Amino acid sequence: xxxxxxxxxxxxxxxxxAEQHRRLQPCPPPLTLLLLLLLSLGxxxxxxxxxxxxxxxxxxxxxxxxxxxHLNSAIEGFDSEFCKALRAYAGCTQRTSKACRGNLxxxxxxxxxxxxxxxxxxxxxxxxxxxxxxxxxxxCNYQSxxxxxEHRRGNQNPPNYLFCGLFGDPHxxxxxxxxxxxxxxxxxxxxxNNYLSVQVTNVPVVPGSSATATNKITIIFKAQHECTDQKxxxxxxxxxPAAFVDGTTSGGDGDAKSLxxxxxxxxxxxxxxxxxxxxxxxxxxxxxxxxxxxRMPEDLAxxxxxxxxxxxxxxxxxLSERIDDGQGQVSGILGHTLPRxxxxxxxxxxxxxxxxxxxxxxxxxxxxxxxxxxxxxLTTGDANFxxxxxxxxxxVAALHPRKERWHIFPNSGNRAPxxxxxFSVSFGLTCLFLIVFF
Numbered sequence: 506x507x508x509x510x511x512x513x514x515x516x517x518x519x520x521x522x523a524e525q526h527r528r529l530q531p532c533p534p535p536l537t538l539l540l541l542l543l544l545s546l547g548x549x550x551x552x553x554x555x556x557x558x559x560x561x562x563x564x565x566x567x568x569x570x571x572x573x574x575h576l577n578s579a580i581e582g583f584d585s586e587f588c589k590a591l592r593a594y595a596g597c598t599q600r601t602s603k604a605c606r607g608n609l610x611x612x613x614x615x616x617x618x619x620x621x622x623x624x625x626x627x628x629x630x631x632x633x634x635x636x637x638x639x640x641x642x643x644x645c646n647y648q649s650x651x652x653x654x655e656h657r658r659g660n661q662n663p664p665n666y667l668f669c670g671l672f673g674d675p676h677x678x679x680x681x682x683x684x685x686x687x688x689x690x691x692x693x694x695x696x697x698n699n700y701l702s703v704q705v706t707n708v709p710v711v712p713g714s715s716a717t718a719t720n721k722i723t724i725i726f727k728a729q730h731e732c733t734d735q736k737x738x739x740x741x742x743x744x745x746p747a748a749f750v751d752g753t754t755s756g757g758d759g760d761a762k763s764l765x766x767x768x769x770x771x772x773x774x775x776x777x778x779x780x781x782x783x784x785x786x787x788x789x790x791x792x793x794x795x796x797x798x799x800r801m802p803e804d805l806a807x808x809x810x811x812x813x814x815x816x817x818x819x820x821x822x823x824l825s826e827r828i829d830d831g832q833g834q835v836s837g838i839l840g841h842t843l844p845r846x847x848x849x850x851x852x853x854x855x856x857x858x859x860x861x862x863x864x865x866x867x868x869x870x871x872x873x874x875x876x877x878x879x880x881x882x883l884t885t886g887d888a889n890f891x892x893x894x895x896x897x898x899x900x901v902a903a904l905h906p907r908k909e910r911w912h913i914f915p916n917s918g919n920r921a922p923x924x925x926x927x928f929s930v931s932f933g934l935t936c937l938f939l940i941v942f943f
Contacts (some may be wrong), residue, residue, distance in 0.1 A: 521535050532728060534637070535555065535731060541674075542769075542814060546848070548551075559604045560601060560604045560605040560608045560610075560611060561597075561600075561601040561604060561605070561610045562598070562601060562605055562608060562610055562614060563718075564597065565594055565597035565601065565614065566592070566594075566614065568597065568755065569590055569591075569592065569594040569597075572590040572593065573587060573590045575664060576590075576648060577648060577666075577687050577783075582780075584626075584627075586880055587625060587627075588622070588625055588627035588631065588943060589631070589632055589633050590633075591618055591621055591622050591625070591627050592622075592627065592629070592631060592632070592633040593633040594614070594618055594620070595615075595618050595629070596619065596633060598611065598614055598615055599887055602670055604861040616801070618931070625917065628699055637749045638818060644731060644732070645729075645731060645732035645733075645757055645763040645780060645781040646780050646781065647664075647781060647782050647783030647784075647802060647805075648664070648780075648783055661700070662931045664783065664802050664803070664804065665802070665803040665804075665906070665908075666783070666800055666801065666802055666803065666906040667680040667800070667801055667802075668680070668682075668798070668799070668800050668901065668904050668905040668906065669695065669798070669799045669801075669805050670796075670797065670798040670799070670900060670901065671688075671695060671705060671719060671796065671797045671798075671816035671817075671878075671898055672796040672797075672893045672894065672896070672897035673718065673796075673877050673880075673881045673890055673893050673894060673897070674710050674716040674717060674718045674794075674881050674884065674890065675689065675705075675707055675718055676877045676894075676897075677817055677818075677821065677822060678897075678901070678913075679817070679818055679819065679820075680803075680806060680818050680819050681821075682910055683821055683912050684873050685821050685822050685826060685827060686705065686827070686828050686877070687817075687822035687826045687879070688707075688715045688716070688717060688822075688826055688827075688828055689707050689717065689817070689822055690707050690709065690715075690717045691706065691707065692704055692705070692706045692721075693706075693707070693817055694706055694815055694816055694817065695797070695799075695816065695817045695818045695820050696806070696811060696816055696819070697813045697815070697816050698805065698806060698807070698809035698813065698816075699727070699805075699809060700726075700727055700729075700782045700784075700805050700808070701724070701725065701726060701727065701779075701782065701784060701801065702723075702724070702725040703722070703723070703724050703725075703786075703797070703799065703818075704722070704724075705719045705721065705722050705723075705795075705797065706719065706720060706721035706722075706723075707719050708720050710794075710884070710885050710887075711884060711885055713887075714829070714884060715828060715886050716885070718793075718794040719794055719795045719796070720741060720742045720764040720793070720794060721739070721740070721741045721742070721795070721796070722738075722739070722740045722741075722788055722795050722797055723737070723738070723739045724737070724738040724739075724777070724786060724788075725737050725738075726738075726756065726764055726777075726779055726782075726842050729745070729763075729781050729782070732756070732763040732764075732781035733756030733763050733764045733781060734756060736749045736751070736753070736756050736764060737749060737750045737751070738750065738766070738777065738788075740756070740775075740790070740795060741795075742787050742790065742793055742794065742795065743772075743790070745772050745773060745774075745775060745789075745790045745795075745871045746775075747766055747767075747768035747771075747775055748766060754766045754847075757781070763779070763780045764777070764778070764779045764780070764781065765777070765778045765780075772790065773789060773790050773791075774787070774788070774789045774790075775787075775788050776788075781786070782801070782802070782805055783801070783802045783805070784799065784800065784801045784802070784805070785799070785800045786799050786800075787799075787900050787903070787904070789893075789896055791889050791890075791892045791893045791896060792887055792889025792890070792892070792893070793887075793889070794889070794893070796893055796896060796897055796900075797905055798897065798900035798901070798903075799818070799904070800904035800905070800906070806818075806819070806875075814882075815878065832862070838931075844892045848883075854886045855882045855883055855886055857879070857883065860878075860879045860882035860883050861879055862884060863878075863888065863891055864878035864879050864882065864891055864894070867891055867892070867894070867895040867897065868894065868895055870912055872912040872913055872914050873912075873913040873914065873915055874894050874897060874898045874912075874913075875894070876915065877894050878890065878891050878894035878895070881893070896916050898907075898911070899934065
């Protein structure tokens, strides 16, 4: 399912649809195989037969959907919460087993619960989720209270999340999935809303080039009543701490922290999980420079004052700071060499062919991340930019909510299947080199 629990399991979805469209009218018993087929295809409503009227599988399924529709597998604690919901679902089905005897929706649910508990290594004994999330939701768990809010409105869809990333020298992916290459030297705000502020500082990479890369990141998690005090995180080159500037590693009271820093690789990779605003941040150091990836709920990301409109993640780089071709295209001279005379004497140690080969080793799909890798190698000669592009794509896979948008391909409305024209992107990078170095 990619980043999160996009929908309840098929048996739950089928049951939910069935009970929403209940028609308590007699029907002749169909053949068992035909009934199973129709049920699996979602074409038969479980309430079509009067014998299901006394079965309470509706309540079991509705409760399970409300408890799981807002969960996100990328957030720490997902497995624990999902197992609690499964145990609650199992307990509910057991209590209604006599009334549901012969009900195929019920038996499908029981089998589905068993399969999911096995897949998630859930124990049969343990705590269960409350079946009344509207009353017991955690105000410092965004997914919990957002899910409860939508449940009260009759909306079973999970909250919508947005992704923003910055890497290389530097390449920006905005909340709208626009891909840009920018100069933006100095300090610039990526995000500045009522819940979170993120600022990056970029410095020139190669003398004579307008390309820059990030050497400092400052993140401010703003205070929220009962959940956390304001926390500030700051990373600079060769100092990627696993703590906030005040020395703490978490925010909030109790065992379930509403804000937590997790060090994945000492000095090179940290994650920040802000449960109270449903936000996850990845910060990495690769070579001399930093990368950033953020996942945040849309309703929070777009809550800001008119004076806070300069946000690169929201609106992209100003036109005066763009150094791509206006479509995010940066590095497509694949198969075409650029005359050395078109570049200054700071031309680094990669040829187009060797840069292409090096990037292809890490990224077999020739999308915009692959092209950014080639561009960065040709403009800097620093092999660490290959790892930066590869890690940036891994962060997309970990945080971006829509798998079909992970890859971006130029000249195709930003998203398209692989296999575009090498020549068209070749011409784009040739022009781009002239912009960068002159």
